[in-house]
Amino acid sequence: MREKDIIAKYFSPLSRNAKGADELKDDIAVLGNLGSGLLAINMDTLVAGTHFFPSDDPTILAQKALRVNISDLASKGAVPFGYFLSLALPKDANEAYVEAFAHGLSIDQRNFNLSLLGGDTVKTKGPFTITVTILGLLSNSEIPRRSTAKLGDDIYVSGTIGDGALGLLAHPDYRGETNLTAKYSRHISHYLCPEPRVELQTIISQYANASMDISDGLLGDLNNILINSKLGAKVNVDQIPFSEETKSILQNEMDMLPAILTGGDDYEILFTADPKHADDIKKHSKNLHFNLTKIGNITDGSKLELFDSGQPLNMADFELSHSHKW
Amino acid sequence: MREKDIIAKYFSPLSRNAKGADELKDDIAVLGNLGSGLLAINMDTLVAGTHFFPSDDPTILAQKALRVNISDLASKGAVPFGYFLSLALPKDANEAYVEAFAHGLSIDQRNFNLSLLGGDTVKTKGPFTITVTILGLLSNSEIPRRSTAKLGDDIYVSGTIGDGALGLLAHPDYRGETNLTAKYSRHISHYLCPEPRVELQTIISQYANASMDISDGLLGDLNNILINSKLGAKVNVDQIPFSEETKSILQNEMDMLPAILTGGDDYEILFTADPKHADDIKKHSKNLHFNLTKIGNITDGSKLELFDSGQPLNMADFELSHSHKW
Numbered sequence: 001m002r003e004k005d006i007i008a009k010y011f012s013p014l015s016r017n018a019k020g021a022d023e024l025k026d027d028i029a030v031l032g033n034l035g036s037g038l039l040a041i042n043m044d045t046l047v048a049g050t051h052f053f054p055s056d057d058p059t060i061l062a063q064k065a066l067r068v069n070i071s072d073l074a075s076k077g078a079v080p081f082g083y084f085l086s087l088a089l090p091k092d093a094n095e096a097y098v099e100a101f102a103h104g105l106s107i108d109q110r111n112f113n114l115s116l117l118g119g120d121t122v123k124t125k126g127p128f129t130i131t132v133t134i135l136g137l138l139s140n141s142e143i144p145r146r147s148t149a150k151l152g153d154d155i156y157v158s159g160t161i162g163d164g165a166l167g168l169l170a171h172p173d174y175r176g177e178t179n180l181t182a183k184y185s186r187h188i189s190h191y192l193c194p195e196p197r198v199e200l201q202t203i204i205s206q207y208a209n210a211s212m213d214i215s216d217g218l219l220g221d222l223n224n225i226l227i228n229s230k231l232g233a234k235v236n237v238d239q240i241p242f243s244e245e246t247k248s249i250l251q252n253e254m255d256m257l258p259a260i261l262t263g264g265d266d267y268e269i270l271f272t273a274d275p276k277h278a279d280d281i282k283k284h285s286k287n288l289h290f291n292l293t294k295i296g297n298i299t300d301g302s303k304l305e306l307f308d309s310g311q312p313l314n315m316a317d318f319e320l321s322h323s324h325k326w
Numbered sequence: 327m328r329e330k331d332i333i334a335k336y337f338s339p340l341s342r343n344a345k346g347a348d349e350l351k352d353d354i355a356v357l358g359n360l361g362s363g364l365l366a367i368n369m370d371t372l373v374a375g376t377h378f379f380p381s382d383d384p385t386i387l388a389q390k391a392l393r394v395n396i397s398d399l400a401s402k403g404a405v406p407f408g409y410f411l412s413l414a415l416p417k418d419a420n421e422a423y424v425e426a427f428a429h430g431l432s433i434d435q436r437n438f439n440l441s442l443l444g445g446d447t448v449k450t451k452g453p454f455t456i457t458v459t460i461l462g463l464l465s466n467s468e469i470p471r472r473s474t475a476k477l478g479d480d481i482y483v484s485g486t487i488g489d490g491a492l493g494l495l496a497h498p499d500y501r502g503e504t505n506l507t508a509k510y511s512r513h514i515s516h517y518l519c520p521e522p523r524v525e526l527q528t529i530i531s532q533y534a535n536a537s538m539d540i541s542d543g544l545l546g547d548l549n550n551i552l553i554n555s556k557l558g559a560k561v562n563v564d565q566i567p568f569s570e571e572t573k574s575i576l577q578n579e580m581d582m583l584p585a586i587l588t589g590g591d592d593y594e595i596l597f598t599a600d601p602k603h604a605d606d607i608k609k610h611s612k613n614l615h616f617n618l619t620k621i622g623n624i625t626d627g628s629k630l631e632l633f634d635s636g637q638p639l640n641m642a643d644f645e646l647s648h649s650h651k652w
Contacts, residue, residue: 001421003447010428011411011442018408018441029410029444031461032361039360043410043459045446082344084355084369085337086412086457095327102336115344116337118355120371121329126452131412133369133459135357 025228026145027072027212030138037137040078044069048127052192053173058097060193061130062104068215069134070112071196071267075213076143077205078136079198080112085119088129112198140205144271149210149229153272153298156281158197159290160243161218165263166256167191186245194267195290203284203292204271211271217262220320221270223304232303235296237261237313258318272298351554352471353398353538356464363463366404370395374453378518379499384423386519387456388430394541395460396438397522397593401539402469403531404462405524406438411445414455438524466531470597475536475555479598479624482607484523485616486569487544491589492582493517512571520593521616529610529618530597537597543588546646547596549630558629561622563587563639584644598624 007024015021020030031039046065048054056064066083073080085105089098109115117135167187168174196213204211210229214221218240226233240261242250249256273281278294285292299305304320306313333350341347346356357365372391374380382390392409399406411431415424435441443461493513494500522539530537536555540547544566552559566587568576575582599607604620611618625631630646632639 006421006424007447010424011445011447014428014431014435014442015444016441018443021408021441021443024442024444031408031443034360034365035358039365041410041444041459043412043445043457045412045414045448045457047414047448047450047452049451050449082347082357084367084459086369086371088371088373088452088455095332098332098336102340105340109340115342115347116340116350117344117347117357118341118350118367119337119369120457121333121337122371122373123376124373124452124455125375126373126450126455129414129450129452129455131369131371131446131457133367133410 022145025147028076028078030143034137037139038141040073040076040136040138041133042069042072043131043133044072045129045131047129053171054127055173056192058100059104062101063108063193065130065132066105066108066112066114067194067196068267069132070198071194071213071215073134073136074196074198074200075211075269076138077140077201077208078138079201080114080134080136082115082117082135084117084133086131087121088124089121090124090126090128093128144204144208144211146210146212146225147228149225149231149272149298150274151231151298151300152275153209154275154278154294155222155233155235155296155298156271156273156292156294157214157218157241157268158200158292159268160241160246161266161268162246162260162263163187163190163243164194164265164267165217165259166246166249168263168265184245186243191265194265196267197269197290199288200269203281207273207277207281208271209273211269214266214268214270216264218266218270219261219304219318223320225270225272226302226304230302232299232301232305233296234299234305234307237306237308239293239295241291241293262318262320348471351473354402354404356469360463363465364467366399366402366462366464367459368395368398369457369459370398371455371457373455379497380453381499382518384426385430388427389434389519391456391458392431392434392438392440393520393522394593395458396524397520397539397541399460399462400522400524400526401537401595402464403466403527403534404464405527406440406460406462408441408443408461410443410459412457413447414450415447416450416452416454419454470530470534470537472536472538472551473554475551475557475598475624476600477557477624477626478601479535480601480604480620481548481559481561481598481622481624482618482620483540483544483567483594483596484526484618485594486567486572487592487594488572488586488589489513489516489569490520490591490593491543491585492572492575494589494591510571512569517591520591522593523595523616525614526595529607533599533603533607534597535599537595540592540594540596542590544592544596545587545630545644549646551596551598552628552630556628558625558627558631559622560625560631560633563632563634565619565621567617567619588644588646
């Protein structure tokens with residue numbers, strides 16, 4: 001049974017009385033007003049051997065644990081302010097490891113203006129497991145959910161797509177079928193420590209109809225917006241932004257395209273907006289330290305269609321992942 | 327290195343800018359006003375093989391996971407309203423297990439008026455790991471911390487002490503040195519599913535100076551209040567409330583006393599209050615479904631002293647646990 005189905009069948013009913021939980025279909029829960037904004041909360045868990053490699057530098061790992069949570073808040077235009085941290089430490093974890101991990105937390109507390117608010121540390125016979133519950137504030141009560149895309153919306157993505165997925169394949173400890181050579185250091189860095197797009201706060205809170213962060217692959221996550229919004233989309237693959245390194249891989253190995261478009265760990269933001277805001281979004285995006293790119297449009301129906309230079313691609317080549325985030 | 331020292335050395339500094347986190351020395355963090363009260367949050371993790379037995383009934387386990395968190399909020403007089411849940415599921419977890427677990431959640435959502443607000447489900451190669459972040463509201467801004475006991479305060483405990491610790495020893499899967507026979511079913515039930523003392527909300531918010539729930543043993547947790555409040559205490563062991571089953575064990579095996587007074591899993595509440603409130607507390611406690619018992623007083627100095635029928639006991643017989651909760 002898939003995680004998505006387990007959540008829909010057993011856990012969504014438990015959130016029925018909580019309006020802000022949105023039936024667990026979205027990344028964040030939104031509670032009432034806390035001071036100057038609406039309280040937004042997200043909880044994500046990383047497990048060694050599943051979400052990171054046991055050999056990963058603990059300082060950078062701590063940053064990743066915070067950043068994947070920050071990314072969820074950022075995708076809704078919420079500004080994080082604090083977090084709770086639960087660590088299940090293996091018996092062989094030593095003090096130097098914990099010290100390096102805490103150092104990573106302190107670096108990103110400064111980078112993102114966060115405080116540690118509480119948590120728990122426990123021992124486990126299993127792998128190192130990190131759970132973060134992050135709190136942020138939303139200035140706008142109209143929250144861009146997965147379910148709120150509108151017919152005709154432009155579809156935007158931040159940054160470049162596929163660096164995280166390729167970084168996983170290039171990771172020295174990756175033991176899959178298609179591992180890349182380890183020369184793709186930019187990709188590996190992106191996999192180890194993504195850059196949450198907190199700078200998008202203004203654009204998202206002002207212009208986005210639907211929005212989410214891309215953690216399970218661009219196409220799968222877009223499909224998630226389509227399912228929840230009961231709409232379709234046309235996406236121009238030739239407009240999807242890739243890094244130079246990714247382009248050079250694609251020049252030699254075009255069959256990497258599905259892995260790039262459906263692989264996880266981008267932590268870019270995918271949002272939709274009314275075309276009437278296109279000029280304003282363009283103007284605002286000039287101040288960003290990364291690109292915002294229009295890659296397609298929301299359409300009638302329920303299908304995701306891909307085009308390359310105007311020619312339709314065969315969707316059977318792209319196995320969409322189904323997000324199990326809630 | 328002990329957990330307590332790791333937290334003090336590496337994690338407390340990360341909470342420095344968050345007033346409501348109380349330097350991670352308390353069970354809960356208190357944030358600003360959310361609707362009708364102050365937002366109070368606690369996060370606790372349970373790991374199979376550490377905090378529960380893999381054979382434990384998943385329905386009751388789900389209730390325990392919620393209740394140990396509810397207990398933390400209740401000890402401060404906060405009323406829980408919702409929670410986030412992260413489950414790291416072993417690869418062999420089947421749907422029936424998840425269904426039974428979700429059923430336990432639904433039972434206690436009704437019992438305690440809670441909603442599931444969000445969370446995460448992930449796969450792990452290790453043991454089943456459950457993290458709950460629980461949210462509640464405090465009506466009173468004067469929070470009974472571990473650090474706020476006052477000289478001369480009466481010391482109270484709810485319910486009876488030692489049932490959880492003896493329940494662990496009597497658990498059919500317990501493989502320690504001093505396991506009891508499995509006939510102590512009341513103890514085992516208490517270990518498997520404690521009864522958080524939410525009924526104490528009024529008394530605690532009106533009268534308690536310091537308060538915490540007893541999760542790591544009565545004497546260790548009381549010592550924690552003493553360390554943080556920089557005070558001492560005299561406790562009369564002959565006044566500590568025991569269940570009939572515990573009394574019968576003590577009649578035969580007086581050497582079980584240290585295990586009973588320092589073992590974990592009571593989830594009773596330990597609080598201190600000015601003696602001038604004794605009559606009011608007594609009056610209010612008549613409506614409770616459990617006993618409130620005065621077991622001693624807060625004293626000058628920093629020592630915890632135990633007496634039995636007026637005679638001092640040798641503290642060397644009691645190895646105090648040190649709470650690592652934060």
